[in-house]
Amino acid sequence: MTEKRTPNLLVEPNKFCPGCGHGIINRVLAEVLEESGLADYAVGSLAVGCSCLMMDTFGTDWVQAPHGRAAAVAVGLKRMRPDCCIFTYQGDGDSMAIGFSETLYAAIRNENITAILVNNGIFGMTGGQMAPTSLPGQRTTTSPKGRDAGTTGQPLNMVDQMKHLPIGYLARGSVASAKDINKLKKYIKAAIETQMNGGGYSMVEVLSFCPTNWKMSMEKSVAHVQNTVKNIFPVGEFVKNGERTDA
């Protein structure tokens, strides 16, 4: 039986809330970087949100970008250090609201970086405001009666924005079961491999939990992703080795 050890890249206990999906995604990313021999060659780009709590606990090098601009900073890093594994790690508020342009243009230019975009349907760190990914009818502090898609539009589907582009790899996974987490690890591994093989832009969106701002128990949070969020944001691999999979 193989051992299962906490990756050394998790240098300190994380600072996320109980049951937060970021903790799971952090561990999976740390496993992939270590297993790929990239722990000492990986540099992450962070902007705002709960992902910034990783600066002290996740043992790669980091660069702090301005709000939303992690992809632009990552592109600069990659152009200067093509030997390094360069990734962004951002929430949906950060990467898809304020940073929509930087996130999408890195894909449009097929920049050789990896983006990890955590979709928890809300602005977590600032106390639960509506995000581009909030579901129709979802109650948040800025949509107390539920998101009205008539005035705010439909949720932003970043995979749909990117899947027609000539990029290297595109997938959406989830943290809502052990099976999903194992698949997520394969997606992140494929994304990082794409980058290190010079295969162009790679992005993995992750459906995650924010039990604190959802004001949901763990049980309800898991059911919410499985039964509701996945219907609006389907999971799977959408582009592999530069080819559409038609998932």
Added chain:
Amino acid sequence: MTQNHELCKGCGYCILQCPKDALSLSSTVNRKGYNVVDLDQEKCILCAICYTVCPDSVFERVEA
């Protein structure tokens, strides 16, 4: 399976996902103030699902 109870935040995700009902919330509270998780070795099949789902790296599977 080994557990580092001091890392636990009592979220209960492992309890929900354990296929053998080997995990339960205990009355013991760690230094952070969270109720930690009891593991019944008799029921455990070492599948490591708890390792996979725990956001806080409480579990490890080590060679016996």
